[in-house]
Amino acid sequence: MCGTVNDIRKSFASLRIDRKMRHREIAHFLQITEAELVDAHVGVSKLDAMQSSPNLARAVRLKKSWPELIQFIERFGEVMALTRNEYGVHEKIGTYKNISMQGDIGLVMSEKIDLRLFYKHWELAYVFEEGKGDSLQRSVQFFDECGQAIHKVFLLPDSSHEACEQMIKAWADSNQDPGIQLQEPSKQSLDELKNPEIFDFEAFKNDWANLIDTHDFFGLLKKYHLNRLQAFELIGQHYAEPLPRDAVGALLNSAALLNVPVMIFVGNRGAIQIHTGQIKRVLDVKGWLNVLDQDFNLHLRLTDIHKVWLVRKPTKDGVVSSMEILDERGDVIALIFGKRKPGQPELETWRDLLESCKEAKDHEEAVMEEISN
Template sequence: MSTDQNATQSAGAAGDDLVGRRAALAAAEPGLRVRDQAGRLGVSEGELVASAVGRDGADGARVVWLDADIGDLIRAIETLGPVMALTRNDHAVHEIVGTYGNVKLGAHAGLVINKPIDLRLFLKRWHAALAVEEARGDTVLRSLQFFDIHGLAMHKIYLRPDSDRAAYDALIAANRGAVQQAPAFEPAPTPEPVAATAPEGFDADAFLTDWSHLADTHDFLPLLNRHNLSRPAALALADGRFARKLGDGAFRAALEAAARDQVKIMIFVPNPGCIQISGGTINRVEPRGPWINILDPGFNLHVREDHIAAAWQVDKPTVDGTVTAVELYDDRGELFLIMVGVRETGVPELPEWRALVHALPGSAA
């Protein structure tokens, strides 16, 4: 038997074992989400979903590996009509209904801007594309799911009742891999904590002077890169001038105030391969367990409040005046959500948004 045949058999046996363990877990804890199942089973979400490629998995899941250029798939999503776009990280889930269109893909980044769909794509991080069909109660969910090399979900696209099912079936048929086998994933490296303070001898005055000369919010990341400084360290240096640490519950208070006063807001949820953005008024803000949620028709946001290690008000000068943001960080110092007032280029930010943020409680620490 050849080495390739041995490897294929080994991978198949491993897949069979994972499918079996997932089925047992699903039976023991019905309703457990795939991401949580993966955590319980000690594998990545991508590896768990892909284990059903070429076979029926737990909960009736049927998965097809798509052997296609990721960019071509993204361009083709427009044919499906209205869909639900989902982007998440470990702490926040952003879901919005709309139709893909106006896709622009470059060498380093891409855009999908067909409001309300608003995405920034970093496709070099995307590794595998899977078409997933799974039973959820009496319904069948059909989706396209994209993962990085470590099995981390980059983006998901779910069909809606008014989506074009024939176009979806045609897309899968046209891009189905000739040999249906699970794509390979690699173990993720252990994440390092983000530096919370500037290095010894750092020129804080020069950094803050450069901050004061920002002309656009998009200049902020290049500013950090030029000074080789992390976001948490930058905020610590700017505290009292361009930044203010917010108190516990400030994010929920901001959502509730925005809903009550109908202040138009934008919410950005990033992961390494995608940033998903929403813009407009919100209405229904509701806590459920550890989650604080926006539950509006066509737009849902879910944030683990207990994962907010730090919330900051961050002020960035621009040619149109100061842009005020609320930024959320986890216990490793990673940014996982940004909220700002709706603003068009060339127009100052909404004064009611600025007043809302300035009224949020500050940290007692």
């Protein structure tokens, strides 16, 4: 683990140039968090950064004014929004518009950038500047209290870099000395999420059957102290069926081939980012399943997908079907729905496409049975 700020800065510059490593990879390599990696560059002056070319890097710590900062990003124009978790990355190019609050949740609902922002988990924010050849890459990066990345906004060549400078002037924190105190991540086990002594399966099943809106599912899990994996395993095949891991690639490839519009959610405890529309280019490269479209990129690390489920949730608009992709803890890597607006039933083409994924499961089970015999 790097011991000093200068060590981190030197290692960052070296690993970026020599190994072409990404921020997250560098942080893992140095056994620090991404927030600590970025924060190590706080206090570097623009002049010092320029003198360190070709790998200029400096960070400006921002005030904890989350709704105002997100509102200010609208001035940047077209940007790339990135939200990720350990095994999934969601990137969208667009503008931040139609920004609002619903309780303590921030909403961005422009034509292309669609976000749900859970500000209670936000703790740190920075503008990060990094030299890349003859260009300067700017981003605004948000982190939780454990130093994990929540959401990032990358300026593009045609973005308003002047607005980014204005953000620094208006929202720079008074403390620009490197060094932060972080909390340890919670290590709650799966067994701690549910108390079997007070669990009423019939009541749980009845509440599932009487869901009115897909958003009510979060309340259902909370009421019965379950995570998604536990809920799916308990409810039975009428509402949730396991699928093989390769069903994810099959679904995305079929949706692209048949032009079936989808909604793809990737998130973490502080943000959820949504793509709505058709997908076109699906590639499997070195253990990553990718959607590589002009204004939308998705990256899923296939080797760390633990469970894939076909899930059916009753609503006032009819049954809403989804593919839910989980990690080994039962946490969501990604959710995939058919494109749908509230008040409308889901597309039959989407439902048929998703239901066809069961055929891959049936084939897999038949092959395993034949092998065992």
